[in-house]
Amino acid sequence: MDSSIGKPYLFLPTAKDVWEAVRDCYSDLENSSQIYELKTQLWQSKQGDKDATTFYNLMVTLWQELDQCYEDDWENPNDATRFKKREENDRVYVFLASLNQELDEVCDRILGRKPLASMREVFSEVRREESRRKIMLRNSDGIRMQEAESSALIAKGHEPEGEKKKRPWCDHCRRPWHTKETCWKLHGKPPNSKKKPTGEGRAFQTSNAENVEQKGNSESSPFTKEQLEHLYKLFTTKMSVTPSSSLAQKGVEFGEDDWQF
Structure with missing residues (x-):
């Protein structure tokens, strides 16, 4: 605590007393304004230029802050388990809906499974798909760059090494576009040329x-x-x-x- 906040609690006899006093003064339990602000941030969140890992951690932080605003007391443990699973599914939907459009394919795969995967499993699959797309994009950019360089060389009159190897070549007169078997300097000029x-x-x-x-x-x-x-x-x-x-x-x-x- 800052010294300006912690001084009033220095003389309380037990840690329990300190905790209860702090909770009564600063707790956001059932704070409607805080809940509204957090939920608005979650609903309006979009991945944008952030990678999947950064965006997921941002969303998880907001959900953790939101959980601090509730104090649920369940009499039946089964009801608590079912509620927690439904809440997690809702968060999966919000997370997938906030991702960029290029990840729609992996979102469709996740939503097509029953039962729906956990939040952590969903994030792991989205992260792997994003990594795969980045690798494929770099490879395709490299291929396009090589093709552009080859086209530029051909336009300037320079052939790539691969194209040179495809041309016929005469080992006798050292000239292209014919072979030693048809070389005129070696066999003479055809009469009907x-x-x-x-x-x-x-x-x-x-x-x-x-x-x-x-x-x-x-x-x-x-x-x-x-x-x-x-x-x-x-x-x-x-x-x-x-x-x-x-x-x-x-x-x-x-x-x-x-x-x-």
Whole structure:
């Protein structure tokens, strides 16, 4: 006790006298205001950002304070046992109803059992489920992070090691996308091979053809349709000759992955 509260009890003859005097002065038995406040806190309690252990201990503390407000005197022990079990079930319902929504699955399992488990057993199962969910969430976050990093590497032109191992590789010329059994430097170039048309040239030709057609159909064009067709032929002829000429002058050697059959 604080000295300001304990001084009046120093000269009482027995501990029983001290206890009775303190009870008469400070006891909350049948204190309606205290009971109302505690019950309101219990009814309005929500887990929120608290973990299950912290929230359970908070609820138990409120229930213990509430028990101090009652002094039950049972004549029949069986009636007392039945009342205590019903009271515990009510507290289980309040506890489960106050948990976060992600724990609804474990709440459904608990409520589906008969008889209803004790308060301590309910808390133990809720705590295990919360721990399991945290572990699964960390694992899924780690997998998503790895997938995002792999996507970023591929977007930047870097392949993960796992993808590199899947590509065919020639041990003779040390180039990808074919094997030693089909290597042209080792076995020679197939007689029916021909150069693949590049996607860039095809895209340029298609784009120019579409532009010629659109401009030819436009009434505001300063050229006639025949003039536009003539210009288009000049452009396509130049595109088909110039790349091959410059490549021939530079002496570029095509590999087997640059040809098609």
